[in-house]
Amino acid sequence: QSALTQPASVSGSPGQSITISCTGTSSDVGGYNYVSWYQQHPGKAPKLMIYEVSNRPSGVSNRFSGSKSGNTASLTISGLQAEDEADYYCSSYTSSSTLERVFGGGTKLTVL
Amino acid sequence: QVQLVQSGAEVKKPGASVKVSCKASGYTFTGYYMHWVRQAPGQGLEWMGRINPNSGGTNYAQKFQGRVTMTRDTSISTAYMELSRLRSDDTAVYYCARKPQRGPIDYWGQGTLVTVSS
Numbered sequence: 001q002s003a004l005t006q007p008a009s010v011s012g013s014p015g016q017s018i019t020i021s022c023t024g025t026s027s028d029v030g031g032y033n034y035v036s037w038y039q040q041h042p043g044k045a046p047k048l049m050i051y052e053v054s055n056r057p058s059g060v061s062n063r064f065s066g067s068k069s070g071n072t073a074s075l076t077i078s079g080l081q082a083e084d085e086a087d088y089y090c091s092s093y094t095s096s097s098t099l100e101r102v103f104g105g106g107t108k109l110t111v112l
Numbered sequence: 113q114v115q116l117v118q119s120g121a122e123v124k125k126p127g128a129s130v131k132v133s134c135k136a137s138g139y140t141f142t143g144y145y146m147h148w149v150r151q152a153p154g155q156g157l158e159w160m161g162r163i164n165p166n167s168g169g170t171n172y173a174q175k176f177q178g179r180v181t182m183t184r185d186t187s188i189s190t191a192y193m194e195l196s197r198l199r200s201d202d203t204a205v206y207y208c209a210r211k212p213q214r215g216p217i218d219y220w221g222q223g224t225l226v227t228v229s230s
Contacts, residue, residue, distance in 0.1 A: 048217070089156065089157050098175070099159055099175070100162065101159045102159065106156040
């Protein structure tokens, strides 16, 4: 069982927008603005898409955006494209005594 | 450009140890923490721990305490992760990933598949 909860799958048609949620606790997502989102294509390493809740690294499309409300962070992808089909993982710093960073279980995005 | 190049796939028997290397280039090795994250087949990402290449200081996930050792060799800009007393459920792709002191985990290695099988 992952520390952060994500839906197992989401889907959308090209051009549409989708949102992936990531629910944690006040010890991680809700307590700090250190939420990141990663995109992972099959057989590839994860790629940073969003950091510190809503910041995009250089080179990442502005179709990707992030937000947070309480203990839930969200990743929104607008203008869906076929190449967006991938697994998406959220991650957060945690004040837990047992580990420093936590990940969500991942969400499979299917572009119909 | 930033590159993290990991060692090749390994097959180990239960009870054995494995040591994975991660050679960094394109940036100042001692200026960024190195984290290790694993991914079991078809599963999500799991944080294992991290090392400060400058000081050698480490922080391990409690789950792996006593079985994992993270080290580094600054002369060759390489980080290592050794996992001992391997079990079948340690079968996974192991990733190294760098992180600035302030900022996210931003670059990842290509991953190393470790298969534990009798």
